[in-house]
Amino acid sequence: xxxxxxxxEERDWQTTTEGTVRLAxxxxxxxxxxxxxPAIGNTDRCEATxxxxxxxxxxxxxxxxxxxxxxxxxxxxxxxxxxxAYDAVYLGTPNAYHLEYVETAADLGKAVLCEKPMESxxxxxxxxxxxxxRADVPLMIAYRMHTDPTVRRAxxxxxxxxxxxxxxxxxxxxQPLLEMIPDHDQWxxxxxxSGYGTSVTDLGIYSVNTARFLLDRDPVAVQSRMSSHxxxxxxxxxxxxxxLLALEGDVKMVTTTSQNAHRDTQLKLxxxxxxxxxxxxxxxxxxxxLSRGDLSATIENAAVDSQREMREEFxxxxxxxxxxxxxxxxxxxxxxxxxxxxxxxxxxxxGDVVTLE
Amino acid sequence: xxxxxxxxEERDWQTTTEGTVRLAxxxxxxxxxxxxxPAIGNTDRCEATxxxxxxxxxxxxxxxxxxxxxxxxxxxxxxxxxxxAYDAVYLGTPNAYHLEYVETAADLGKAVLCEKPMESxxxxxxxxxxxxxRADVPLMIAYRMHTDPTVRRAxxxxxxxxxxxxxxxxxxxxQPLLEMIPDHDQWxxxxxxSGYGTSVTDLGIYSVNTARFLLDRDPVAVQSRMSSHxxxxxxxxxxxxxxLLALEGDVKMVTTTSQNAHRDTQLKLxxxxxxxxxxxxxxxxxxxxLSRGDLSATIENAAVDSQREMREEFxxxxxxxxxxxxxxxxxxxxxxxxxxxxxxxxxxxxGDVVTLE
Numbered sequence: 204x205x206x207x208x209x210x211x212e213e214r215d216w217q218t219t220t221e222g223t224v225r226l227a228x229x230x231x232x233x234x235x236x237x238x239x240x241p242a243i244g245n246t247d248r249c250e251a252t253x254x255x256x257x258x259x260x261x262x263x264x265x266x267x268x269x270x271x272x273x274x275x276x277x278x279x280x281x282x283x284x285x286x287x288a289y290d291a292v293y294l295g296t297p298n299a300y301h302l303e304y305v306e307t308a309a310d311l312g313k314a315v316l317c318e319k320p321m322e323s324x325x326x327x328x329x330x331x332x333x334x335x336x337r338a339d340v341p342l343m344i345a346y347r348m349h350t351d352p353t354v355r356r357a358x359x360x361x362x363x364x365x366x367x368x369x370x371x372x373x374x375x376x377x378q379p380l381l382e383m384i385p386d387h388d389q390w391x392x393x394x395x396x397s398g399y400g401t402s403v404t405d406l407g408i409y410s411v412n413t414a415r416f417l418l419d420r421d422p423v424a425v426q427s428r429m430s431s432h433x434x435x436x437x438x439x440x441x442x443x444x445x446x447l448l449a450l451e452g453d454v455k456m457v458t459t460t461s462q463n464a465h466r467d468t469q470l471k472l473x474x475x476x477x478x479x480x481x482x483x484x485x486x487x488x489x490x491x492x493l494s495r496g497d498l499s500a501t502i503e504n505a506a507v508d509s510q511r512e513m514r515e516e517f518x519x520x521x522x523x524x525x526x527x528x529x530x531x532x533x534x535x536x537x538x539x540x541x542x543x544x545x546x547x548x549x550x551x552x553x554g555d556v557v558t559l560e
Numbered sequence: 561x562x563x564x565x566x567x568x569e570e571r572d573w574q575t576t577t578e579g580t581v582r583l584a585x586x587x588x589x590x591x592x593x594x595x596x597x598p599a600i601g602n603t604d605r606c607e608a609t610x611x612x613x614x615x616x617x618x619x620x621x622x623x624x625x626x627x628x629x630x631x632x633x634x635x636x637x638x639x640x641x642x643x644x645a646y647d648a649v650y651l652g653t654p655n656a657y658h659l660e661y662v663e664t665a666a667d668l669g670k671a672v673l674c675e676k677p678m679e680s681x682x683x684x685x686x687x688x689x690x691x692x693x694r695a696d697v698p699l700m701i702a703y704r705m706h707t708d709p710t711v712r713r714a715x716x717x718x719x720x721x722x723x724x725x726x727x728x729x730x731x732x733x734x735q736p737l738l739e740m741i742p743d744h745d746q747w748x749x750x751x752x753x754s755g756y757g758t759s760v761t762d763l764g765i766y767s768v769n770t771a772r773f774l775l776d777r778d779p780v781a782v783q784s785r786m787s788s789h790x791x792x793x794x795x796x797x798x799x800x801x802x803x804l805l806a807l808e809g810d811v812k813m814v815t816t817t818s819q820n821a822h823r824d825t826q827l828k829l830x831x832x833x834x835x836x837x838x839x840x841x842x843x844x845x846x847x848x849x850l851s852r853g854d855l856s857a858t859i860e861n862a863a864v865d866s867q868r869e870m871r872e873e874f875x876x877x878x879x880x881x882x883x884x885x886x887x888x889x890x891x892x893x894x895x896x897x898x899x900x901x902x903x904x905x906x907x908x909x910x911g912d913v914v915t916l917e
Contacts, residue, residue, distance in 0.1 A: 366822065367822075368789075370734070370800050370816075370818050370820070370821040370822075371732070371734070371800060371802060371816035371818060371821070373730055373732065373814070373816060375728070375730065375828075375830070377727065377728070377830055379832070424785075426783045426785070426804055426911075427804070428781075428783070428804055428806055428810075428812060430810040430812075432725075432810070443727050443728060443810070443812055444812060445728060445804050445805075445806075445812030445813065445814050446804065446814075447783055447784070447785055447802050447803065447804040447814065448802075449785055449802075453785075453787040453789070453800070455785060455787075455800055455801065455802030455816050456802065457730070457802050457803075457804065457814035457815065457816055458814065459727075459728035459730060459812050459814055459830070461727045461728060461830070463727070463832060464727040464728070464830050464831065464832055465723065465724075465727075465830055465831060465832065465833060465834050465835045465851065465852070467830055467835055467851075469828075471732075471826075473732070473734055473816070473818070473821050473822055473824055474821065474822060475736070475820060475821055475822065476822060477822050478822045478824055494822065494824075495822070554783075554912065554913040555911070555912075556911040
């Protein structure tokens with residue numbers, strides 16, 4: 204237990220302690236400026252050298268304000284401006300605007316760290332994977348739960364058989380989007396930009412992807428039900444959703460999501476012998492509740508918040524870019540999530556069981 | 561808050577403080593002897609006067625040991641033996657053995673408190689309701705969560721709008737049945753006796769019924785997936801299950817159950833404004849976690865255990881028998897659970913959405 208405490212935050216994924224990856228950041232919303240940029244400032248292996256936005260003026264202003272060397276427009280980015288100043292790009296734009304920038308980054312030979320979900324549709328995600336594979340540039344999807352220390356320790360425990368044979372998984376991710384961003388016309392409510400909908404793509408993906416990572420099992424069949432009620436959600440099918448997924452080995456996974464509900468995250472894995480309950484689970488607040496037999500324990504990590512989660516994620520990305528090592532959440536990993544999201548929407552539309560390969 | 565604490569356990573359902581209901585108890589397993597009988601001893605309005613078992617010898621011995629007046633066999637019960645000594649019967653027999661005793665009780669003009677699920681099939685449950693309605697005897701199904709003080713306070717809060725509009729419900733009920741009762745041939749694993757299966761009828765019913773009671777909304781459409789893995793579960797389809805239910809108003813409910821998993825119970829109701837999380841939820845350990853806006857609170861009630869839950873349930877039953885008042889978990893209420901359980905099994909068999917009226 205002593206050792207376990209002292210090695211809790213160990214970077215068991217780390218393979219180098221040398222070098223720096225210089226980043227261009229695309230999409231300068233609050234997430235990139237207020238979360239990603241400070242997180243990058245705290246990394247060991249990353250440096251933000253270039254900001255890219257719709258106007259050169261905005262990009263230059265934000266670069267000045269944040270002590271970043273270059274500020275350029277998307278058009279200038281496509282033309283290869285400042286390309287000598289960065290080794291990789293981070294994509295924080297709305298979902299449907301990922302592909303075009305990744306294609307340019309691949310043409311420029313730059314590594315890519317792309318926010319999740321990786322694009323708006325399976326087809327566009329496939330095109331992204333193709334572009335990066337053709338150009339032989341690394342592509343990582345920004346699943347920051349993969350490098351959250353608590354998630355990694357949970358994964359170790361699962362690998363060691365702490366819960367016995369996995370039986371069921373429950374995931375919820377809900378938030379009051381209109382209180383967070385009081386705009387009925389925001390891109391997350393426009394399916395042309397967000398993808399198939401809003402709650403499953405933006406929130407449900409956390410439960411599904413983290414369960415995939417923790418258990419190393421993918422969904423093989425899904426059922427789902429979605430509905431929208433509030434007028435701001437008129438264009439998307441899933442103001443709320445409930446889903447039933449069979450993971451490999453017939454582990455029963457159930458999930459709920461909503462962009463119009465009280466904020467709550469939980470991911471609970473129950474097995475024949477024990478349970479690991481991440482509660483809260485996502486958004487930098489991961490607390491682990493363990494039980495096995497008559498014993499239970501709660502592990503709280505006061506050090507982690509969303510910026511620290513991102514710091515770990517960026518340093519993992521840099522580690523792989525610098526060494527050429529395998530990336531776990533690579534483009535094909537992210538593409539499988541896109542197929543799952545599409546299957547969930549098809550299942551909600553038809554009422555049928557939709558199978559996945 | 562002062563008032564709320566001091567009235568937490570108030571019997572808001574109570575309508576009389578006079579009279580006694582004399583009970584015959586049928587089915588003398590550990591539940592009846594170790595849980596129900598002591599609980600009845602602590603009630604205000606109930607008295608156990610008669611024990612009924614397969615042999616008169618066993619019934620007489622247990623009556624002697626427990627200070628109960630009469631011990632009779634099932635055959636003697638059917639013949640009306642000791643019928644002057646009791647006003648009502650409590651049925652703790654295996655599920656498929658409820659109907660025949662209820663029919664006799666109805667013929668004898670006795671009120672009935674029947675364990676859940678009320679029978680093994682919808683058809684037999686319908687016959688039970690018919691028998692009691694024809695004889696005009698009260699029939700209550702033993703949903704003891706209805707009189708658990710924490711569940712009742714949760715219901716008050718829901719009625720007052722504490723969580724806003726309900727969005728989603730999650731329920732889990734799992735236990736290691738073979739550790740609790742190490743017998744591969746026990747009746748809970750025999751679908752002819754237990755009903756459609758084992759985990760949904762015996763465990764899932766807690767999540768479904770308590771959600772129905774708390775929200776006053778019934779499932780209108782269900783999807784489900786079930787599987788059995790361990791050899792002891794070869795005859796039942798649902799060693800484990802996962803289900804997706806649409807409650808009235810398109811509230812998304814997801815549930816998991818397993819008779820072969822780590823013990824865990826949770827019932828979480830999330831709304832647009834807040835959340836009520838019963839964790840643990842069932843089996844006499846109900847703890848309420850409330851959150852709304854930025855505030856959260858945990859309400860633990862050290863006084864309640866399964867016997868105390870049963871005491872409340874028995875006194876509620878006696879209150880209604882003595883006054884002729886309406887019973888909330890009556891035969892038709894229990895019959896709807898049987899239809900839901902049947903629908904869940906049909907949904908698991910077919911993969912289809914099964915609708916309920």
